[in-house]
Amino acid sequence: MAEEHLEATDRDAVFPEQALAQMRRTGLLGLLVPAEHGGCSGTLTDLVDVSMALGRVDMSVGMIFAMHCQQSEAIVRYAASPLREELLAQLAAGDLYLASVTTEPGKGGHLFRSYAPLQESDDDTLMIDRVAPIVTGGAAADGFLITMRSPHATADHHVSLVYAHRHQLRIEGAGEWCPMGMRASHSLPLTLTGSIPARQVIGQHGAFHQIAQSVFGPLAHIGWSAVWLGTAAGALSRVVRLLRDPAGRKRFDLSSQLLMTRLSRVRQRLDTVHALLRRTETLAASDVDLSDASSQLLLNSLKITASEECYRAVDELVDAVGLRHGYMQDSPTRLEKSLRDLRSAALNYSNDRLHLADGQLCLLDPDVRFV
Ligand SMILES: Cc1cc2nc3c(=O)[nH]c(=O)nc-3n(C[C@H](O)[C@H](O)[C@H](O)COP(=O)(O)OP(=O)(O)OC[C@H]3O[C@@H](n4cnc5c(N)ncnc54)[C@H](O)[C@@H]3O)c2cc1C
Incomplete structure (x- = not known):
């Protein structure tokens, strides 16, 4: 489908x-x-x-x-x-497709901060007025999980997560969606305003960091990495099928050492990501506290490695098969689309931000304990 x-x-x-x-x-x-x-x-x-x-x-x-x-x-x-x-x-029942609103103007992807204040009114109601620069599926979603600065917050990191159903919000488009890749994610900029009952806070007010460390971070890094690996694996699979095809055998020189070395490198990258993904998945599925430095380092490492290696793997496939099947939109390999899509991986929660966090986490773990 x-x-x-x-x-x-x-x-x-x-x-x-x-x-x-x-x-x-x-x-x-x-x-x-x-x-x-x-x-x-x-x-x-x-x-x-x-x-x-x-x-x-x-x-x-x-x-x-x-x-x-x-x-x-x-x-x-x-x-x-x-x-x-x-x-x-x-x-x-399949009646609730959820969109995510964490990115905010002025703070970019920084997950643990929010500037837009969640206002409490006298009648047990919370008022939402939130600019959301990029919301995947925002026009189709039935409900939204939104991070906002908590009522009575004294610092930017006092962040609350709230649920708002579509009919509780006025949703206005705040711009166009015309990206290089990930085009079908339809991640529009939106402005969300409305009011929700106070009971629609998820977790405690001001305690979003707990949800971020135990659910948002781990599931994002594991889920995204799985998607990126799938995209790169699909690309390699289509290339290998093309090479094995009788027409492909005529077109490509399967005795070429350069081609074999390139295929080997691509497969090596994907096996590395797969091993790291499965290891991280096992850790996250166990009962361990994922907020400790070693676990956070592993989760971040997975995201950074998957985003870099999956992109590089497809980039290398472009060189392996050349212009006709590496660069043209109508090739059955779909490398052109995969490469455009995978270029977003390093930006989707910036790798630079994760490296900064990882440097600090490294200092907290002088024994260099692996989990
Ligand atoms: C396809 C796609 C779909 C998305 N969908 C959603 C969604 O549904 N909901 C949502 O909320 N968000 C979504 N995002 C946003 C995403 O999760 C990131 O938060 C966002 O892409 C970060 O935007 P940014 O690069 O402008 O901001 P930043 O993270 O602020 O990065 C901007 C630049 O600043 C640099 N930088 C970052 N931190 C520092 C620092 N401390 N010091 C110096 N430089 C720094 C980075 O390297 C980068 O070059 C989506 C992103 C993509 C690509």
């Missing part, structure tokens, strides 16, 4: 409505929702496997799914009753 429409959604930079409809119909939107709430009780391994499978076909669809799962897991673990039960039932 995702493959059928990807040429049009990429060309026109529009949201993959058909793929979302399938995610609703098949229960994928409720993958991580416990079975007692009607969901699939999926594991982190399921999330990784599905994200990789979708990424093989279309990185935008994969990221839409992985980001939704990250949001839904925050509800599973941190929403209070009765909001939790209401939202989990909607997720399981």
